[in-house]
Amino acid sequence: MHNKTITELAQSLRAKEFSSVELTQHFLNRVNQHADLNAFITVTEDLALQAAQAADARIAAGNAELLTGIPMAHKDIFCTQDVKTTCGSKMLDNFIAPYNATIVEKLNAVGAVNLGKLNMDEFAMGSSNETSFYGAVKNPWNKNAVSGGSSGGSAAAVAAQLAVCTTGSDTGGSIRQPAAFCGITGIKPTYGRVSRYGMIAYASSLDQGGSMARSAEDCAILLQAMAGFDAKDSTSVDVSVPDYCADLNKPLAGLKIGLPKEFFTADLNADMAATLETAINEYKKLGAEIKDVSMPNLKYAIPAYYVIASAECSSNLSRFDGVRFGYRCENPADLNDLYTRSRGEAFGKEVKRRILMGTYALSAGYYDAYYLKAQQVRRLISDDFKNALNEVDVIFSPVTPTPAFNIGEKIANPIEMYLADIYTIAINLAGLPAMSIPAGFINGLPVGLQVIGNYFDEARLLNVAHAYQNVTDWHKQSPSL
Amino acid sequence: MNTQWEVVIGLEIHAQLATKSKIFSGAATAYGAEPNTQACVISLGMPGVLPVLNEDAVRKAVVFGMAIEAEIAPYSVFARKNYFYPDLPKGYQISQFELPIVGNGHLDIEVDGETKRIGVTRAHLEEDAGKSLHENFHGSTGIDLNRAGTPLLEIVSEPDMRSAKEAVAYMRKIHDLVRYLKICDGNMQEGSFRCDANVSVRPKGQIEFGTRAEIKNINSFKFVEKAINHEVERQIEVIENGGRVVQETRLYDSDKDETRSMRSKEEANDYRYFPDPDLLPVFVSDELKAELKAALPELPEAKLLRFKTDYKLNDESATILTSSRDMADYFENVVKISGCESAICANWITGELSAALNRADLEISASPINTERFAGLVARIADDTISGKIGKQVFEFLWNGSESADEIIEAQGLRQITDTGAIEEIIDTILATNEKQAEQYRGGNEKMFGFFVGQVMKAMQGKGNPAEINKILKAKLA
Known part of the structure; x- marks a missing residue:
């Protein structure tokens, strides 16, 4: 059952080959069986079976949608009413959300079955899932390797087929990088395409929810249910959502693909370069034209990102003060003690590091040199992408410099960890949509190809990814667990 | 001694805008509800919630700007003012910093028959914080977040006032104006209208301002006058005793009629303002301005x-x-x-x-x-x-x-009797029974006329037409 796509599962459910309850139980069994991967923080078994039962009734009544009865799971960054929502932090280990995130509400409405909440880097700050209070997620392809982050649980759960599809969020690569490391497909849509309401904020101007699954088609189906304007999110954009499945099979003849010369340099790992070249050759066979593009400001993306993201997070995480919800230290002596110990005891190292960096960057006397300058760099990077996308339809790049590294390998060296996001974070600064699609293996570990598109051009990205998946089977590989 | 000093005052007035719901959420703004019953997930600053701007607050701010002939910013930006306080749920207040919605404006006040123009530097939109309740919690503090997120218009004056009297006149003028415009109920007991006063003194003739102290949260006209006068005396005394005024925030204690230090500039927060990434810039279109202008009372x-x-x-x-x-x-x-x-x-x-x-x-x-x-x-x-x-x-x-x-x-039966016949009849009777008094009047005692008017009115139960009574009496007594 777990090898089927969403469309196939929907057909089987309608044909009564099995029920959603049976399907859900099957996935719950897999979740328990592979608990060692540490992909889930919370498994909501009873709620899932109830939802499956309701889905079966809806299917029988003939008003089901594609996702009705399909077992999926949410990254633990999305608030789920009456269910623990931790954001991977000790700070929220006791937090039961009193409301549903908009995307949770939307997926409930179509009858998707939520199996539980997925592990993630603490407050989405990390690239390896090692900053999670609940421990690192193991890569299903090699349990000594990291799953990537911050949506590490989301990627590992799909790769290990513990859920058909999962939600994720991406601030600097948090959907694409773990998707690449785990050999699955993931899409970070245009900033504003998916509501952020109920998605616990890390860096508000960069955060964007998206979908993760084995294939582009499944990503399209899940994204379809998540996307759209939300009056509760002022930054969501009121642009109509096209049918993401309608153009999946459009021929790619004449598609113009840009390769940023700043990304394809001699520094690129030789195996990675070879893998990507093979993928690019497939696209040539499909009729695409390849063109070099230049984006001279990409080199400033990492410092600009860490200033902006840290600045925003230093403010966003102020509400975790031990006063109204979340962790509170024992026997505070006074108000200052309450603040300092609650935050000191409940936030992990990486979160503290970013709060401190951001606080510094926003301080009087430093604001212009850091925050303002970073915003100017951001504009230059956006312009680079705009110019490039005037010449080409999509841009290709690596997702990561290397395949998944080992657990413990980089956690002690934050700068090295930050540099691993070099190919993904510029896209968040520009607010563009981008995907990671499985493109091969290096030493038994999957690697991804990044496809970047123009604003609100998700349908094209999905089409580009789907065409490739029609002629390759990287996305169909499964790890032996 | 005091005559050699000049007082310089600027006011920051906080007017609560009379909107039905809060500035960034749908929660009600009504005063006096049970604690935390008007605090939705957004008022509580729950993880994941987002602000959505209440358009009515924008309209009210624009109306105020028009009334003081101010510049209305076509484009203004909400910023986060970051500081920790238990009744500030998000750890930051959403306010406007570099680009406020209302720019330069002015207002004329009258003091001692003289008109004076007071500049308004800016007016910006922001959200109010909650309330900390220090009583009845056995040494702990209670937090009521009903007020958190209530829309405020902070109206900042130029340091144009030169006496407590002028400051009061200005504050009253703004108070009248916001009620005229129906953008604020002006209720000072409920905290809907309050001010901070920036006060400094300088030797007469000096061009540079003296060091100022900011007196926080004054909620009556009387207290503004008293607080400023007290603060002026304190500063003059400090300087005349060879000391220096330090820049600080002070609190006015109305019970003791004194101000006392809350925190100095060194202890002041670095608010780390930056544009709020959760909110889009506010655009005020020419159409909206025209619509509001036309409706301006x-x-x-x-x-x-x-x-x-x-x-x-x-x-x-x-x-x-x-x-x-x-x-x-x-x-x-x-x-x-x-x-x-x-x-x-x-x-x-x-x-x-x-x-x-x-x-x-x-x-x-x-x-x-x-x-x-x-x-x-x-x-x-x-x-x-x-x-x-x-x-x-x-x-x-x-x-x-x-x-x-x-x-x-x-x-x-209160209709006035204007029928001269009826009046004459009564006058004749009264003159007949009061011959002595009539003699006195005719003899030059003019006061007696009042006596007769009173008698006639009494007899007519107050319904006689006074003009007619006067006319007939005069004629009969001649």
Whole structure:
């Protein structure tokens, strides 16, 4: 059952080959069986079976949608009413959300079955899932390797087929990088395409929810249910959502693909370069034209990102003060003690590091040199992408410099960890949509190809990814667990 | 000694905008609800929630800007002011910093018969914090977040005021204005209108400002005057004793009538302002400005001028009648309905009605006598159906009941007697029974005339037409 796509599962459910309850139980069994991967923080078994039962009734009544009865799971960054929502932090280990995130509400409405909440880097700050209070997620392809982050649980759960599809969020690569490391497909849509309401904020101007699954088609189906304007999110954009499945099979003849010369340099790992070249050759066979593009400001993306993201997070995480919800230290002596110990005891190292960096960057006397300058760099990077996308339809790049590294390998060296996001974070600064699609293996570990598109051009990205998946089977590989 | 010092004052007034819901959420803003019953997930700053701007707050801010002839920013930005406090749920207040919605404007005040123009630097939108409750929690502090997210307009003046009196006049003027515009209820007890005062002193003639102290959260006109005067004395004393005023935030204690230090500049927060990434910039279109301009009510000064010229009212009456929009509307309605001279309408409103409202502690909008019934009274006095004296009796009936003036006059038999025959008859009787007094009058004792008027009125139960009585009495006593 777990090898089927969403469309196939929907057909089987309608044909009564099995029920959603049976399907859900099957996935719950897999979740328990592979608990060692540490992909889930919370498994909501009873709620899932109830939802499956309701889905079966809806299917029988003939008003089901594609996702009705399909077992999926949410990254633990999305608030789920009456269910623990931790954001991977000790700070929220006791937090039961009193409301549903908009995307949770939307997926409930179509009858998707939520199996539980997925592990993630603490407050989405990390690239390896090692900053999670609940421990690192193991890569299903090699349990000594990291799953990537911050949506590490989301990627590992799909790769290990513990859920058909999962939600994720991406601030600097948090959907694409773990998707690449785990050999699955993931899409970070245009900033504003998916509501952020109920998605616990890390860096508000960069955060964007998206979908993760084995294939582009499944990503399209899940994204379809998540996307759209939300009056509760002022930054969501009121642009109509096209049918993401309608153009999946459009021929790619004449598609113009840009390769940023700043990304394809001699520094690129030789195996990675070879893998990507093979993928690019497939696209040539499909009729695409390849063109070099230049984006001279990409080199400033990492410092600009860490200033902006840290600045925003230093403010966003102020509400975790031990006063109204979340962790509170024992026997505070006074108000200052309450603040300092609650935050000191409940936030992990990486979160503290970013709060401190951001606080510094926003301080009087430093604001212009850091925050303002970073915003100017951001504009230059956006312009680079705009110019490039005037010449080409999509841009290709690596997702990561290397395949998944080992657990413990980089956690002690934050700068090295930050540099691993070099190919993904510029896209968040520009607010563009981008995907990671499985493109091969290096030493038994999957690697991804990044496809970047123009604003609100998700349908094209999905089409580009789907065409490739029609002629390759990287996305169909499964790890032996 | 004090005469050599010049006082410099600037005010930051916080006016709570009279919107139904909060500035960034749908939670209600009504005052006095049970603690935390008007605190939705957004007011509580729950993880994952996002602010959505209340358009009504923007409209009210723009209306205020227009009323003080200020620049309305076509593009303004919300920023986060970051600091930790238990009643500040998100750990930051959403406010406007570099780009406020209302720019340079001004307002004229009158002090001791002189008009002075006070500059308004800016007015910006922001959310209020909650309340910390220190009583009844056995040493702990209670937090009530009903007020968190209530829309405020912070109105910042130039340091243009030179005395506590001017500061009070300015604050009153703003208070009148926001109520005129119906953008704030002005209720100072409930904290809907409060101010911070920046106070400094400098030797007369010096161009540079002295070091200022900021007195926080003053919620009455009386306290503003007292707090400033006290602070001025304190600063002068510090300087004259060879000390230096330090830049700091001070709190006015109304019980002890003194200000005391809250925190110095060194202890002040670095608020780390930056544009709020959760909110888009606010665009005020020309269409919106035109719409609001067209709907702008006549402003107090224009109304005062019009009342003086169109209704030929004296300064005092015109000032009282334009002190609020409701009062002015009441007056104009009474004039219109009664069709009477404006002077008599003004007299009865500023006299009898205002006194009764004061006694009952009621606003004109809550007057038990509506304009129609009041106009009925004025009309009967104007057409001599009743005298002014009887008018006061009719007023009492109007105040305490629901009948019209005509019904009261009929039912109580208060109609004035103007029939000269009837008056003559009574005068003849009185002159006959008071021959001695008549002799005295004729002998030159003019005071006796009053005696006769009183006697006649008494005999006529106050219903005699005074003019007629005077005329006939004069003739008969000649």
